[in-house]
Amino acid sequence: MKRREFIIKSAIAGTALTIPNIFSFGRGGNKVVGNQLRFPPVLQPGENLVLQTSNVEVWPGTTTEVIALNSSYPSPSIIVNKGDNFSVLFENQLSEEATIHWHGLLVPELMDGHPKDAVMPGNSYTYTFPVFQRAGTYFYHSHAHHLTAKHVYKGFAGFFIVDDEDEITLGLPRGEFDVPLVIQDRRSVNQPQFIYQPNMMDEMLGYLGDLPLINGTPEAFFNVQKTLYRFRILNGSNARLYKLALSDNSNFWLISTDSGLKEQPAQMNNVYLAPGERVDILIDFSAYTIGDSLLLKTLPFQGSGGAYPQGMQMDLLTFNIVGNGNSNGIVPANLSSIEYYNINDIERTRNFTLTMDMMGGGMHKINGLTFDMNRIDETINMNELEEWRFVNNTDEFHPMHIHGVLFQVYSRNGNTNLPPNDKGWKDTVLVNPSETVSVLVKFTDYSGNYLLHCHNLEHEDDGMMINIQISNPTNVETENHNPESF
Ligand SMILES: [Cu+2]
Structure with missing residues (x-):
């Protein structure tokens, strides 16, 4: 041992x-x-x-x-x-x-x-x-x-x-009332196998399925008490984007983005979740009646077509209200404090243009490049705030993920009035078709060779990934392990 x-x-x-x-x-x-x-x-x-x-x-x-x-x-x-x-x-x-x-x-x-x-x-x-x-x-x-x-x-x-x-100390629901949920889509035509044989179309759009598994469970149901629950929801799908909502359109509280708690809970009745992203939400079942059922769904939205359309509506998980148990959890008025970067403090701006090209070594590119293990594409100084602009010149969704850093979303198409799931610490940000998303990035902890890539995993394997080198000009590791830093 x-x-x-x-x-x-x-x-x-x-x-x-x-x-x-x-x-x-x-x-x-x-x-x-x-x-x-x-x-x-x-x-x-x-x-x-x-x-x-x-x-x-x-x-x-x-x-x-x-x-x-x-x-x-x-x-x-x-x-x-x-x-x-x-x-x-x-x-x-x-x-x-x-x-x-x-x-x-x-x-x-x-x-x-x-x-x-x-x-x-x-x-x-x-x-x-x-x-x-x-x-x-x-x-x-x-x-x-x-x-x-x-x-x-x-x-x-x-x-x-x-x-x-x-x-x-916040009093959020814990124990059996704190529930992790990973959503992954598979193809019913291959049931009971997870056949992975992407064709040309799958490599372009991502390997999508029609059959959602929750924690690996098909047609999943979860028996709940008439009380407050916390759900930690991870989109572990290769390519599918979800628009999460409850079947009666009722509100839930968004309490956490990718990298921990928000400042305050935000009431919402739907939230997008792209591959690689996480949201933690609170759902209060106390107003329902024992015997009732409620669905966690993904709502329809405009997306690519094909055999497995992006944006198709699906039932994800059934909540059966079965008892009067109490989590004793609360919805806190305040969750955490987040210090937001100031755009005026940036040292430089980098553009990352996302394209889809039928020719060449790979179809999906960042600044015209596909991944080369032996090539460093960007060198970034530690402890310098930068604005990174993801310019999506395709009609596909690209959830962009940066290794080695937590960042903040600054604007979408220049608009700094962002939805609640963009506000907070992030490691993956959804860039919608034809959209430009600006994020504020500062590497504060480790130098070395990290990655920037699309978290549509077919796009990533196709080459939509670049090497970033974090350099520490002072050559002194200022590893910031201060608990207050994030
Ligand atoms: Cu992509």
């Missing part, structure tokens, strides 16, 4: 989440159709992450071949406290290379899972880094060269949840 390297928060792990379902009868006593929402296991201290092909039950009575960690789909959830030194041994038992990227976490270059740092078949690697960020819903996934999309589609992605004292 290795020494205890990080602390498991059993409160979030929620022992009640694993009790047998005794409420699977709906109104009128009819058996509810569908499958009870599953939860991935929580990685235990000293446990390794073993990447291998295995067969798991996704649809009852059948098995699905997955590429996942510790034979779990979704991959195990990692739960740590701010201040922990996280360390895990990663064993690659596949016959192809792999890395783990810790999405949204600020980690040293060699821990970031850059494809140049691939772990070869049969090899292992210890990922270790201090967790100095505040509480939030982060995740991890494959970042292997030209293999990211396939790996993630087949199951290689999991939650990385950070907890801290500041959040505990």
Whole structure:
């Protein structure tokens, strides 16, 4: 047994989440159709992450071949406290290379899972880094060269949840009332397999499906009490964008963007969530009646066509109201303090023009470039505030993700009046068709070779990714591990 390297928060792990379902009868006593929402296991201290092909039950009575960690789909959830030194041994038992990227976490270059740092078949690697960020819903996934999309589609992605004292004191719902939900779409035509064979159209639009899985559960239902819940929602899909809403159009509170709590909760009745993004929301079920059901849906919106249209309406998760339990959670008036950057403090502006080109080595490009492992495309000084403008010259959605930094959205098409899900700390920002999105970026923690890429994973593997080099001119690591920094 290795020494205890990080602390498991059993409160979030929620022992009640694993009790047998005794409420699977709906109104009128009819058996509810569908499958009870599953939860991935929580990685235990000293446990390794073993990447291998295995067969798991996704649809009852059948098995699905997955590429996942510790034979779990979704991959195990990692739960740590701010201040922990996280360390895990990663064993690659596949016959192809792999890395783990810790999405949204600020980690040293060699821990970031850059494809140049691939772990070869049969090899292992210890990922270790201090967790100095505040509480939030982060995740991890494959970042292997030209293999990211396939790996993630087949199951290689999991939650990385950070907890801290500041959040505990707020009185948000905890334990069994604090529920992680990862949304991933698969193709019903291939059921029960996760066949990954993108054709030309899939590489252009992304590999989209018609069948949503929630925590790997098809036709998922979740039995809830008449009380306040927190849901940590991760879009773990390769390419699908969701417009999340409740079936009765009622309001929920948005409390967190990618990288931790907002300043105040924002009441909304729908929110867009692009691949790689997370939102935490509070839903109050107290006004419903036992026996009622409510759906979490994705609403229709304008998107690409094809066999699996972007923007198609889907039912994602059924909430069955089954009891009078109380989370004792509250909707706090204030959540956290966020210091917003001032546009007048920028040292420079960089433009990143996003194009789709039928010719050349790859179709999706950033500033006319496709990814070259051995080429540094941008050099950025640490501790200097910059404005990065993503200019989308395509009619597709591009969720742009930056490694090694948390940033703030500044404007969309010049408009600084932003929706609530743009306000707060971000690591991924949706750039809509023909839109220009401006973000304010300052690297404060680590120097080295990081990445900027589209989180539509087909676009990423297609080459919509560039190397960024963070340089520290003073050559003095000013690693800012001050808890107040983010
Ligand atoms: Cu893209």
